[in-house]
Amino acid sequence: MHDDLVVATPEGLYCPPGDFHIDPWRPVSHAIVTHAHADHARRGHGHYLASHDSEGVLRSRLGEDIALQTLGWGEVVDHRGVRISLHPAGHVLGSAQVRLEHRGRVWVASGDYFVAGDTALHGEVSGDLNATCAPFEPVRCHCFITESTFGLPIYRWPTQASLFADINRWWAANAEAGRASLLMGYSFGKAQRMLAGVDPSIGPIVVHGAVDTLNTAYRAAGVPLPPTFAATELPKAEMKRALVVAPPSVQGSPWLRRFGDYSDAFASGWMQLRGARRRRAVDRGFVMSDHADWPGLQRAILATGAERVIVTHGYEAVMVRWLQEQGLDAGAFRTEYGDDALEDPTAEAAGATSPPTPTMDPAVS
Structure with a gap:
């Protein structure tokens, strides 16, 4: 008009x-x-x-x-x-x-x-x-x-109480088995929500540098987040109990070698679709948006x-x-807006991404 x-x-x-x-x-x-x-x-x-x-x-x-x-x-x-x-x-x-x-x-x-x-x-x-x-x-x-x-x-979406109970159980089981827990999510927004919702008494929390930079801005704005470590700051023995919060771009990268044996998971609203976890090639998918x-x-x-x-x-x-x-x-x-999956220069240069076609059964796997 x-x-x-x-x-x-x-x-x-x-x-x-x-x-x-x-x-x-x-x-x-x-x-x-x-x-x-x-x-x-x-x-x-x-x-x-x-x-x-x-x-x-x-x-x-x-x-x-x-x-x-x-x-x-x-x-x-x-x-x-x-x-x-x-x-x-x-x-x-x-x-x-x-x-x-x-x-x-x-x-x-x-x-x-x-x-x-x-x-x-x-x-x-x-x-x-x-x-x-x-x-x-x-x-x-x-x-x-x-x-x-x-x-x-x-x-x-599941309630946040049930979501974080699932994440904490997964982390605690990995810690008991002596392997790190890699939880991937976008470095701005998603990572901070994950950090604010998990139980830090389970073990130490390691964050990727991209997440740490944004944590600084959140803490400066008065948002309470648990203490975190850089990957280089934590002794190897402690890595086996650690939760590692990182952006999706780390998947398959040399950065992960320092953690030894680990279980990986991805947190995204797209995990609502059956098959999304398989396409991400991760052990667990948590529905979080x-x-x-x-x-x-x-x-x-x-x-x-x-x-x-x-x-x-x-x-x-x-x-x-x-x-x-x-x-x-x-x-x-x-518009040219995407789904916030703009975590690397190639994605940012490409602009928006289209949502996936939900051809799979919507049940959470």
């Missing part, structure tokens, strides 16, 4: 009255960045606006010298008549939804967000919030731009009260169809 507050352009999502972009994938003069994952935060923009909580990670990933302005949660700035505020998305440290208000219209661009299907959205106590960042806050609006990374009914599952997406969207919803990356067609069945005006934007 000609008077939309956000439109899709070759550079990315664009606000015409404000003359700025949201998470653009090509260099622009003014960019609002929802969070620091590489598919949303890119180098080369003239000016960045992001949440206060994301500053440490953004500067770590994009450079200390970027022209960055930060806002506290709910703080409002006026840019060319558009009132802009940022609100927690619950995805990773500093992840924000962008609220835009102009001439009585309110739009919200969610970026990526985490809401589990049984997570409270209205202030109630819940055990399934992301403990490493501010929880998702539903923001009332006329139009909501939502992700749909896991926008299929098969994606329903920093994105909303199918019921979480539904609850988050309906909580905004939006009459119009625009769906971005993921299973757009399925989500659009469900929204239309609810009587909402729904459509989709084509």
Whole structure:
């Protein structure tokens, strides 16, 4: 529509009255960045606006010298008549939804967000919030731009209590057998959630350098994480009881030789699909995501009260169809966002990745 507050352009999502972009994938003069994952935060923009909580990670990933302005949660700035505020998305440290208000219209661009299907959205106590960042806050609006990374009914996350009980049992059994436990997950966000949820009394925790750099930013932001070691700091005898948290890029690399005998596992929402563990060639797969599952997406969207919803990356067609069945005006934007699997330069250069086709039985193996 000609008077939309956000439109899709070759550079990315664009606000015409404000003359700025949201998470653009090509260099622009003014960019609002929802969070620091590489598919949303890119180098080369003239000016960045992001949440206060994301500053440490953004500067770590994009450079200390970027022209960055930060806002506290709910703080409002006026840019060319558009009132802009940022609100927690619950995805990773500093992840924000962008609220835009102009001439009585309110739009919200969610970026990526985490809401589990049984997570409270209205202030109630819940055990399934992301403990490493501010929880998702539903923001009332006329139009909501939502992700749909896991926008299929098969994606329903286990409770975090059961998830971490499984991880701890696996680690404890390996420690008892005298082998290290390699737990792989994305270095920003996923690794910190794993660290915050495991039981450090089982044994020492070793982290890869890529994880350690981001742990520093999390700790500086006041997020409690257990003590960790670099691989070179732990005596060999202790390695046999260690939990090793590392990005997926270490799989098959020489870095792993120092751990001797080990069992490996991968933590991802894609582990919901039978066969995903086999494709990853790991001993265990743990279903864990920093994105909303199918019921979480539904609850988050309906909580905004939006009459119009625009769906971005993921299973757009399925989500659009469900929204239309609810009587909402729904459509989709084509974007270059991925599934956060941008942990190495080749993946980052390639841009977005498509979600896998769920041809396998959805049961967790």
